[in-house]
Every structure is written in structure tokens, then in C-alpha cells.
Amino acid sequence: MTSVSPSPLKTLCQNVFSFFVEDISNGKETLQIPCLNWVDTRSVPPFNYVKDCCLDSGVSMETDNGFMIRCGCSDQCSLSHCSCRQLTEDEGQGLTRPNKSNITDGYDNSNRLMSKLVSGLYECNKYCQCSSSCGNRVIQNGIKHKLMVFKTKDIGWGVLTLEDIPQGSFVCSYVGLIMNDEIANRTGLDFGDNYLAELDYIVLEYAKECDGGISGTSSSEGSLVLSSSSNSDSDTSNQISTTGSNMSCSPLLNEDNDLIDEDGHYLVSLSSNTPQSGLSSYSIPLTRSFFNESHSYVIDASSYGNVARFINHSCSPNLFVQNVFVDSHDIRFPSVAFFAQSLIPAYSQLFWDYNYIIGSVEGKAVKCMCGSSNCRGRLI
Numbered sequence: 001m002t003s004v005s006p007s008p009l010k011t012l013c014q015n016v017f018s019f020f021v022e023d024i025s026n027g028k029e030t031l032q033i034p035c036l037n038w039v040d041t042r043s044v045p046p047f048n049y050v051k052d053c054c055l056d057s058g059v060s061m062e063t064d065n066g067f068m069i070r071c072g073c074s075d076q077c078s079l080s081h082c083s084c085r086q087l088t089e090d091e092g093q094g095l096t097r098p099n100k101s102n103i104t105d106g107y108d109n110s111n112r113l114m115s116k117l118v119s120g121l122y123e124c125n126k127y128c129q130c131s132s133s134c135g136n137r138v139i140q141n142g143i144k145h146k147l148m149v150f151k152t153k154d155i156g157w158g159v160l161t162l163e164d165i166p167q168g169s170f171v172c173s174y175v176g177l178i179m180n181d182e183i184a185n186r187t188g189l190d191f192g193d194n195y196l197a198e199l200d201y202i203v204l205e206y207a208k209e210c211d212g213g214i215s216g217t218s219s220s221e222g223s224l225v226l227s228s229s230s231n232s233d234s235d236t237s238n239q240i241s242t243t244g245s246n247m248s249c250s251p252l253l254n255e256d257n258d259l260i261d262e263d264g265h266y267l268v269s270l271s272s273n274t275p276q277s278g279l280s281s282y283s284i285p286l287t288r289s290f291f292n293e294s295h296s297y298v299i300d301a302s303s304y305g306n307v308a309r310f311i312n313h314s315c316s317p318n319l320f321v322q323n324v325f326v327d328s329h330d331i332r333f334p335s336v337a338f339f340a341q342s343l344i345p346a347y348s349q350l351f352w353d354y355n356y357i358i359g360s361v362e363g364k365a366v367k368c369m370c371g372s373s374n375c376r377g378r379l380i
């Protein structure tokens with residue numbers, strides 16, 4: 001019987017670093033993901049590495065294939081006749097929003113996503129007739145850039161890239177256990193001190209788009225109501241604020257530390273830096289309003305997760321979040337995918353903006369250590 005000797009690099013790493021794992025995914029990802037600690041002697045706290053999200057008991061996703069759009073393309077799905085790409089574009093056009101300039105049908109010819117599509121991106125799926133290598137299948141093909149988990153000096157573990165990542169390239173998806181957020185709260189999980197990511201992230205992302213001027217539109221039940229006024233005196237201590245050229249757009253908390261008011265509207269104030277008269281408003285539907293549900297869903301990556309659970313927060317992130325639909329078009333359960341905001345040079349740490357609402361968890365204040373020049377000061 002021949003014995004397989006470890007690679008010289010592996011032996012070197014084991015001798016030099018206090019903690020070294022050759023592949024934290026245990027072969028589950030398309031590429032190995034090494035994990036290194038050169039800061040102290042701690043190993044990564046145990047968790048179950050999973051490549052795809054799993055559903056908590058009581059959570060059910062719509063998987064009826066009659067519900068799914070599928071394409072009949074025989075080319076690379078690069079043309080606008082692909083029904084899946086068309087769906088991406090139509091969903092973007094269908095939303096009421098102030099700035100529709102960035103709507104596209106998704107990935108470019110190099111499989112890159114150059115700007116975020118707030119209404120979601122629909123990849124080709126298992127019911128489509130196109131090939132498994134068509135240009136509208138990116139996140140489903142897994143991680144393509146070499147990543148590494150490492151111990152940072154001050155914010156625990158983090159993730160860096162071992163190679164340049166071009167702008168718009170897919171990096172990885174956030175994976176974990178999908179839970180009802182009311183149950184997550186009841187079981188003591190809080191944003192800010194663990195591994196929760198919101199599946200209703202689109203609402204905040206949507207609100208951020210309000211930086212190019214507001215056009216007055218309607219509001220309706222179960223909608224996010226954005227209003228713009230010239231009053232910029234509002235207290236910003238409990239707001240997460242995203243600023244644009246001349247507009248700041250901030251979700252507000254009511255007395256119960258809730259973002260949703262009694263009428264089921266999402267509370268957002270837009271304060272303009274330039275004088276404007278009157279008040280305009282437009283609406284954004286909350287996902288839950290389509291399903292008669294009072295809760296939304298979160299991904300908890302504390303026990304089950306992938307490399308993304310180690311990506312830290314920055315107020316100036318180098319990744320952006322894109323909701324992507326692959327084998328289910330149930331809008332409550334998008335895949336949460338990370339793409340490069342601009343070219344990310346090799347050996348840079350990866351960051352996304354957690355978008356936590358500062359002040360939303362009573363008694364909790366976590367200082368943000370991202371160090372960026374426009375740091376908001378607190379993580380939560």
C-alpha cells in the first residue's frame with residue numbers, strides 16, 4: 001500500500017502557523033478554502049460547513065415548477081430573448097422607484113454584474129433548456145476566485161482574496177439556516193453579535209437608491225413609503241444613513257424600535273441637502289405583504305454556514321449584495337450573493353455592508369472597527 005505524503009506547502013504552513021486548515025470547506029466548494037491564524041493560537045470555533053442554505057423546521061419554500069419561468073434557448077442565453085434574462089429586466093422595470101437608470105438583464109458577456117439589480121436577478125434554472133454553461137448561470141456554478149479565512153487583529157476571523165477579483169465578479173453567497181425572524185429573535189439571536197443576514201435586505205437596498213431625486217408616486221398598504229422633505233433637522237442617532245449626491249435616505253425606528261409602522265409601512269425619511277418644497281412619497285412593497293405574513297426571514301450562519309460567515313462589515317465595502325433566484329422564484333428566499341464592487345486586489349480583506357439599523361437591538365451597541373473615512377461609528 002502506498003502512503004500519500006502531505007504537500008510541502010501544507011507541511012510548511014502547519015509548521016509556521018499556529019492554526020492551519022488546508023480546506024475549511026472539506027471539499028464542498030469548487031476551490032479549496034484554506035484557513036490560517038498568525039495572530040494567536042486559537043482555532044476556528046466549530047460549525048457545519050454547508051454549500052447551500054437549509055430550511056429550519058416550519059419554513060417552506062415554493063418549489064412548484066409550474067410557478068417557474070424557464071427559457072428554451074439553444075444559444076448561450078446572451079440575447080434578450082432568454083425568458084430568464086427578460087424576467088430580470090421586467091422585474092426591474094416593474095418597480096416604482098426614483099431612479100431606473102441601472103436596469104439591465106443581468107450578467108455581461110464576461111459573466112460579470114456591473115451594477116446591483118434591486119428587484120433581483122433570475123438565473124437560468126434546472127427546468128431551462130439551455131446548457132449548464134450558459135451565460136446566465138453564475139452563482140450556481142460556485143466560487144471561482146481563491147479565498148482564504150484568516151484571523152484579523154481586532155475583529156475576529158475575516159476573509160481575504162488570494163487573487164485579483166475583477167469588478168462585477170461573483171465572489172460567494174451567504175449560506176446558513178433560513179429561519180423565521182420572529183423565531184430567531186425568540187431564541188435569543190440578535191443582529192450585531194452573531195451571523196444573521198436579512199432576506200428582506202432588498203428593502204434597505206431599495207431605499208439607498210433614492211439619491212438622484214424623488215418623483216412623487218403612490219403609496220399603498222404593505223408598502224415601503226419613502227417621503228422626501230426639505231427638513232433635515234431629524235435626529236440621526238437611530239438611523240442608518242446612506243447618502244447620495246444631494247439626498248440622504250434613512251430608515252427610522254418608531255417607539256417600539258420597529259421599522260414598520262401601524263399601517264404596515266416601512267418608515268423612511270429622506271432629507272435633502274438642497275432646498276425643496278413640499279413632500280413627495282412613493283412606495284416599495286414589502287415582501288411579506290404578498291404572503292400575508294407578519295414576519296420575514298433571516299439566514300443564520302452560526303451553526304451551518306460557508307466561507308461568507310467570516311466576511312466582516314465595512315461602511316465602505318468592496319462587495320455588494322445581489323439577490324439572485326435560481327431553482328426557486330419564491331421572492332421570500334433569494335440567494336444572497338456577493339459581487340466585487342470594483343477591482344479587488346489580491347490579498348485584500350473582503351467586506352460587505354451589514355446594513356444593520358443602529359439602535360434596533362435594545363441595550364446593544366457594537367462599535368464599528370472598519371476604519372473607513374466615512375465609518376458610521378457603530379455596527380448596530
Ligand SMILES: C[S@@+](CC[C@H](N)C(=O)[O-])C[C@H]1O[C@@H](n2cnc3c(N)ncnc32)[C@H](O)[C@@H]1O
Pocket residue numbers: 155156157158192193194195196309310311312313314367368369370379
Ligand atoms: C458575520 S461575523 C464575521 C466574522 C467574525 N469576525 C468572526 O470572527 O467569526 C460578524 C461579527 O464580526 C464582528 N465584526 C465584523 N465586522 C466588524 C466591524 N466592522 N467592526 C467590529 N466588529 C465587526 C462582529 O463581532 C460581528 O458580530
